[in-house]
Amino acid sequence: MRRMLLLLLLIMPFSYVWGDTLTPGDRVFLQLPGEEAFDDPYTINDQGQLRLPEVGLVNVAGLTVIDAEQRVRQKLASIYRNLDEFKLTIMEQLIRIKVLGYVEKPGTVSLKPGSNVQMALSAAGGARPGAQLDKFKLLRNSNTKIFNYKAYLDSGDQTLLPSLKGGDTIFIPASSLLGNIEMNFDDMSIHERGDADEAQGITIFGELRNPGTFSFKPNMTVVDALMRANGVTRYADVTKIRVITDGMSYRFNLSTYLETGDTSNLPPIKPGTTIFAPIEAPEKTSTDDTQGVTIFGELHKPGTFSFKPNMNVVDALMRAEGVTRYADVTKIRVITDNVPSQFDLKVYLDTGKTDNMPEVKPGTTIFVPIEVKDINTTSRTIYVMGEAKAAGPYETSPGTSFIDVLANAGGPTRFADTTNIKILSNTKAPIAINLVEYAQNPAKYTLPTMSPGDVIFIPEKVDLNEKSWLKVTNDRAIKIMGAVYKPGRYEWHDSMTFMDLLAHSGGPKQQANLSNIRIIKESTAENKGHEVQFFDLQAFTKQGSPTNLLPNLNASDTVIVDELPHDPTDNKAGWIRQAAKDSIYIFGEVGAPGRYAFNQDLGFLDILSAADGPNSEADIQEILISHRNGKTSRLTRFDLARYFETGNEKVLPKVSAGDVIYVPKTESVADTKAVKVIGAVNTPGRYKWNNQMSFLDLLAMAGGPKQEANISNIRIIKESRVGKENVIYFDLESFINEGGNFAGLPRLEAGDTIVIDELPHDPSDNKASWIRQSSDDSIYVFGQVGVPGRYAFNRELGFLDILSAADGPNGEADLRQIRISHRDGNKTKVTQLNLSLYFETGDESLIPKVVPGDVIYVPRRQGDWLDKPAERVVRLMGAVNKPGRYSFNTQMNILDLLAEAGGPTDNAYIDRIMIVNTSCCGDKSQTFSLRDYVNDPSGSPLPLLRPGDTVYVPDQDDSVTEQFRQGIRDALGIITLIVLGAAL
Known part of the structure; x- marks a missing residue:
């Protein structure tokens, strides 16, 4: 290791770029061959010293490399003899910086020269959450410099950061x-x-x-x-x-x-x-109650907070994150030095004046009360009463108009009489406002100005549903009778018209005679009798006449709308009222042959539909029409089938009043040319068939399936086939709902028979027709339902559908124990349903899925006495007609209880009814004589009876007198036996 370091030192070109002198934190290498203690480099500590083996501490900070080497050599000379090859070399020059305050690892860090504040902060683990980034401090010797570290982070401008030197201290403050x-x-x-x-x-x-x-x-x-x-x-x-x-x-x-x-x-x-x-x-900060500010009431975060100099009430409220929307900001209470005061935050926010702001000190208590409804009588209040959506007092400002106040009150309700709104004032006479007239022409209607203290009263309109005609006097009412949907007596105003009255009464009925409406005018001073006017509304609507041709109505008039016959064919008693020149005749195979009113606006199809159209036996290809003009007749033959095939309106004959239409009966068609349609169609029968027709054509000729027809299982019986192949099944419902290729329709031939079964008229009517319903399409419902049985079911329906088809559970049903047996043909799974829980929660996931073949069983309720807790009932036992547990409340007494139980029996001992009262401290017993109470109610008060008590009515056999009599009988019996024994 030492050789490697020596080699590195020899080959590395050193240039002292770090400085001329040594500083704390520098790493130096001491070359001393043969000594293993000097193999590793040494670091100058914060005091500028090197700790050397055998020598101890040597001060080298502030010395040049040569001076430091000479000083170390002098120290080592006393221990080591051969120092010829000793050399001191700088390996790495560092600066030592103290990083203190709100950081993760406060202490001294070593940095390379040229490092900035961010590097020092990172070496100390970074600032802790909550550090005040804009107020960092740099301490150098006795000088302090504050700089904005946040501004550096925002801009990246390094000139905002001070340069660092060894020995500097960076202090990170915490946020206030x-x-x-x-x-x-x-x-x-x-x-x-x-x-x-x-x-x-x-x-x-x-x-x-x-x-x-x-x-x-x-x-x-x-x-x-x-x-x-x-x-x-x-x-x-x-x-x-x-x-x-x-x-x-x-x-x-x-x-x-x-x-x-x-x-x-x-x-x-x-x-x-x-x-x-x-x-x-x-952020809320809890502190000592005596040194902090206690804030509670209608605030977002009430509590005790630190006091700060020059703190006011608004500052304190913000420490609690402000008031809630329910706070009464006009009555905030502040207690300082045990002296209470009241603060109006609303006045302060309106004026900005701090004259009435209470002083806040350590130990202050601030209470923000909840806003309650009180009587508002300020100098800026206007009151809205009556039929307004939000009636009450409203504060106004100068220039507030009547519409402003009414709109702030939500406007009138649907029960308000907006034609007679009153403004009441202490200084002016009452003013009436017709809001309807103002809405029609605001420019010509002047609304009064509003003043503080005024009252806007919106009265309730007259309820015309009440039968009392005194609600509306005769000079304000008009009557309408006859064939209208709501005949009666209505309030009238001169701005209304005849059409307004007709619409208000629901309009004319379908059978109303609009061509001859009668209007009866009441007598006037000039005319002692009444006047009758006639109005043709039908002609008025057709001709588009101007509105001024409508009859002029006044209050007290009566409008009568006559009614036409209910059925056009009902001419047995009323046909004489219909003129022959206005009539047309239709006979033969139609639904309702007879004599019908006819005019020039109608045509052949109108009269045919009025007679309910041709029936199933009609030959619509041979219709005969006799045209009569009073002198001669002309006969026309008409093929209605051709019109249905082509839709050509030109082939329809023109008919007029006086003509006679005859629809003959069709001749019998051979089976070789006909197809038979039977079952649930509107006109079953035999129909001519050709190869250009389809299955849907034939179904349309038969009038289409009825509403109760089972179109999902139509059978087609082929005459040309034998055996099982002669019956074909077709699902018309799937073809309609899901779509399909017309080539997939069953192919018909002359002689075929189409059978369309009818579903049961009543879902529960399965006694005679159940065998026609496939078990694969059925579901079973048993138990406590309105109509148990076997019902048609498909996969689009659900549990609630089949339960409602069975008329729902009856009063004996136990909704908590419903069981569903799911059968798939191989195995059975049983599901239990608490339908009562579904009704309480509305949770659709509780409803099980049911499919055809499943069995639903609704059991009988075994008894619901467990639903009534003991503390809400009174137990009645003994000689009464209906003993049991009865619901009881504080408004009832023992007589109510006995009456509900059917009264005492004939053998009841009513002189000593026993009552056991239950309480928290133990049960107590008392007796009551019903006989004494009946004889003297004031002298025998009723006993106190509470829920949870027990009442026992004894039998006559339990009385003392009866027991004494029984004892006498027993004694006499014994004596008799003794006497008889002695005689024997």
Whole structure:
């Protein structure tokens, strides 16, 4: 090892770039051949000394290499004789720096010349979380220099860091936010709630996402400060943000700034500025109660905090992260030196004046009470009463209008009479406001000005659902009767029209005669009788007449809307009212042949649909139409099937009033040309068939399947096949829902028969038709349900569907013990369901999946007495008609209990009813005579009975008299036996 070091020293070109003298921390090599103690290099300690073997400490700091070598040689000469080859060489020159304060490893570190503060800090393990980065100190001899390490980290400018020399000391201070007690550092808290003290920072609190105290930066605006707190919350009133700078209070409207972008109204921001966003932010530090400030009440983090000089109430509140949105900021209580005082934070934020701000000292107690509803009688209050969404007192400012107050109160409710709003004042006469007229024409309606103390009263509108006609007098009401949906008596206003009244009554019914509406006008002073007017609403709507042709209605008028016959074919009693010139006749194979009203706006298809269309036996290819003009007749033959095939409107014949339409019955079609459709279709029967038709064509000719048809299992019976192959099954439901190729439709031939089964009309109707339902499509429900049985089921349905199909559980069902047997054909698995828990939680994961083939069993409830705890019932036993456990409360007495149990039996001994009272300190017993109470209620008070007690009504056999009588009988029996024995 020594030889290697010698070789290195010989071949290395040394240039003393580190300096001319030795300093603490330098590493030197002492060349002394033959001595193993000098094989390793030595380091000059902080006192500038080398510790050498056999010699001890040698001072070399401040000496040149030659001088140091000479001094060491002199020291070694007393021990070692051969020093001809001794040489001192510098291997590495270092500087020693002390790094103290809030660092991970405080102490002295060795650095290379030219190292900076960051290297020294890194050698000491780095700064601890919570270190004050902008106030580092460099101590050199007796001088102290403060520098901003944070600014260096922000910019990377090394000129901001002082140069280091051996012997320097770097001190890292702790942040003032840490307080006096060592705690786990929450860097997220500092990040979110601020990183500056109250004097040099900006305090932001209230309805902000991260309130706190933050560092001030030059040219900072209010918006910059708000964004430093991550912006306002959704509860913030951005129109009334308050800013206090140099004792001046500013109000800032963030909403106006965002709309206009005008920066002229931005308040100035300086160190120490306080910003408050109305309705709702640094780290809490607990300390000694006598030396700290105790803050509690409606605050985000109440507690005891360190006292700081010149601390005020607002500073103290910010130490608790500001008040909550429930705090009453006008009644904050401060106790200093045992003298209580009250502080109004709201007044301070409005004015910025500190005259009434209580002094804060060590030991001060601050209480922020919760805001409670009290009577608001300030000099700026306006009251809103009646049918408003948020009625109550509201503080106003000069220029507040009636609409402003009404909008702040949420506006009128749907029950409000907005035509008769009143403003009440102590100085002016009441003013009526019609909000409806104002909404129709705001420019021509003048709203009154509001003054503090005024009352806005919004009355409730008249409930027209009540039958009392006195709610609306006759001079304000109009009546409508007949074929309207809501006939009755309605409140009337001159701004309404006939159409308003008709719409308010629900409109005319379908069978209303709109061409002859009658209006009865009440008698006037000039006309002693009433006047009847007629109005044709049907012609009015068709011709698009102007609104001024509507009848002029007034209050007290009566409108009558007559009703047409309910059925156009109902002409047995009312046909005479229908003129022959306005009628058309239709006979033959239609759903409802007869005589129908007809006009020139109608056509052939209209009259055919009015007669319910052709029935299944109609021959629609041979329809006959007789055209009559009163003198001659002309016959037309019409093929309706051709119209259905082509859709050509020109083939439809023109018919008019007086014509006769005859739909003949179709002739019998041979099986070789027909296909039969039977089952659940609208018009089953035999239909002509040709090869151009498809399965869907034939189904449409049969009127389509009925709603209750089972279209998932249609059977087609082929006449041309024999055996099992003559039946084909087709799933029309899957074809409709999932789609399919039309080539996949079953191919029909003349002579085939289509059978469409009908589902049960009632899901529980399986007594006669259950055999037609496949077990693969069925599910079974047994037990305590409304209609147990076997139900059709598919995989799109669920447990609740089948339970509701069975009319749900009945009153005897035990919802906690429902069992489902899942059967897959090979094995069975049983699932237990607590349906009551599902109803309580709504957790869909509790509902099991059921498939066709499963069995659901709802058991009978065994008894629910366990559901009633003993402390809420009274036990009644003995000679009563219905002994048992009864629910009991403090409003009941023993007579209620006996009455609920059906009263005592005929053999009950009511003179000595026993009651056992249960209490915390032991059970107590008492007796009660029902007979004495009946004879003298005032002299025999009812005993106190509480939940948890036990009442026992004894039998007559248990009475003392009965027992005495039994004893006499027994004694007489014994005597009789003795006498008989003696006689024998």
